[in-house]
Amino acid sequence: MKIYDVIIIGAGPAGMTAAIYAIRANMSVLLLDRLSPGGQMVNTNEIENYTGTGKINGAELSMQMFEHTQELGVEFDYKTVRGIRDNGSTKSILCEEEDTVYETRTIILATGTVPRKLGVTGEENFSGSGISWCAICDGAQYRDKDVVVIGGGNSAVEESIYLAGITTSLTIITMFNLTADPKACDQLRSLPNVTVHPYQDILEFTGDGALDGVRFKSTKEDDTEQHVRCDGVFEYIGLEATSESFENLGITNKFGFIEVDDEMSTSIKGIYGAGDITHKKLRQIVTACSDGAIAANSAAKYVESLRA
Ligand SMILES: Cc1cc2nc3c(=O)[nH]c(=O)nc-3n(C[C@H](O)[C@H](O)[C@H](O)COP(=O)(O)OP(=O)(O)OC[C@H]3O[C@@H](n4cnc5c(N)ncnc54)[C@H](O)[C@@H]3O)c2cc1C
Numbered sequence: 001m002k003i004y005d006v007i008i009i010g011a012g013p014a015g016m017t018a019a020i021y022a023i024r025a026n027m028s029v030l031l032l033d034r035l036s037p038g039g040q041m042v043n044t045n046e047i048e049n050y051t052g053t054g055k056i057n058g059a060e061l062s063m064q065m066f067e068h069t070q071e072l073g074v075e076f077d078y079k080t081v082r083g084i085r086d087n088g089s090t091k092s093i094l095c096e097e098e099d100t101v102y103e104t105r106t107i108i109l110a111t112g113t114v115p116r117k118l119g120v121t122g123e124e125n126f127s128g129s130g131i132s133w134c135a136i137c138d139g140a141q142y143r144d145k146d147v148v149v150i151g152g153g154n155s156a157v158e159e160s161i162y163l164a165g166i167t168t169s170l171t172i173i174t175m176f177n178l179t180a181d182p183k184a185c186d187q188l189r190s191l192p193n194v195t196v197h198p199y200q201d202i203l204e205f206t207g208d209g210a211l212d213g214v215r216f217k218s219t220k221e222d223d224t225e226q227h228v229r230c231d232g233v234f235e236y237i238g239l240e241a242t243s244e245s246f247e248n249l250g251i252t253n254k255f256g257f258i259e260v261d262d263e264m265s266t267s268i269k270g271i272y273g274a275g276d277i278t279h280k281k282l283r284q285i286v287t288a289c290s291d292g293a294i295a296a297n298s299a300a301k302y303v304e305s306l307r308a
Contacts, residue, residue, distance in 0.1 A: 243256040
């Protein structure tokens with residue numbers, strides 16, 4: 001059976017950049033994804049902060065990155081990885097499709113995250129067209145409009161401060177009280193166009209064709225129901241790490257994110273993490289690409305050391 005130098009799991013910006021750096025380091029490379037290449041970028045309407053591209057549609061940037069990997073000869077396959085076995089100097093990757101097993105000297109895990117969702121009525125309908133999980137990316141679409149932010153933690157509060165600067169009104173609906181840093185909460189509360197509704201449960205997103213509001217209910221004894229009209233909703237109720245397929249390796253923290261050092265190495269020799277799946281502060285395309293490049297460079301050095 002062929003033993004690859006590196007198998008990269010996840011063809012988002014981290015995985016695709018890792019593939020480019022790995023093949024240019026003369027490694028044999030296999031890039032796997034269960035979905036179309038691009039990761040979260042595929043579902044992003046407009047990306048405005050990736051260096052050099054200006055405003056670009058996420059699917060278009062995904063295709064450009066993928067074409068770059070293909071021009072360099074990276075092997076890609078649609079596979080869902082369901083398990084990883086560390087055999088020391090080689091590793092086995094088990095896939096759902098026909099129980100395929102691949103052998104490799106190194107692995108770069110670039111499986112990203114998925115935004116935690118509420119799972120209430122209307123959420124699926126308006127996902128990506130009315131409901132967003134990224135204010136930096138989609139906030140500009142709601143300039144001079146009315147917006148609801150769901151959540152009360154640091155991300156929700158920080159993104160609300162940013163959004164309140166461009167929207168007509170901003171309403172925060174949160175299950176508890178605001179739990180973000182007190183300074184940030186004070187700053188938010190001081191803004192004239194912000195209303196906070198603490199201790200609320202979201203019941204549904206309303207709208208006939210287009211999103212027009214959010215219905216919610218108090219978690220306190222009075223049980224009062226309210227409806228807020230809005231043009232857009234941003235959900236910040238957390239990110240979920242996509243790490244179920246390698247939980248057994250013991251390289252993740254209690255939230256499922258991979259702990260890496262500054263070379264993107266995990267605690268297992270030959271296994272690296274890159275992009276949003278790692279424990280980090282800024283989850284963006286540019287930081288995912290940077291991680292991918294570093295991880296591939298580290299993997300190449302490790303493969304070289306195996307050959308020496
Ligand atoms: C709505 C939205 C808008 C955004 N807009 C911007 C923006 O404008 N600018 C910006 O810089 N950032 C933006 N971001 C953040 C950015 O998309 C992420 O930081 C980036 O995509 C992370 O890249 P990644 O490669 O680490 O992971 P991902 O993009 O999440 O890719 C991970 C890939 O791994 C695959 N995968 C997972 N598990 C498995 C498995 N078991 N087997 C096989 N494949 C698997 C997934 O299918 C996916 O393709 C946005 C995010 C969202 C949600």
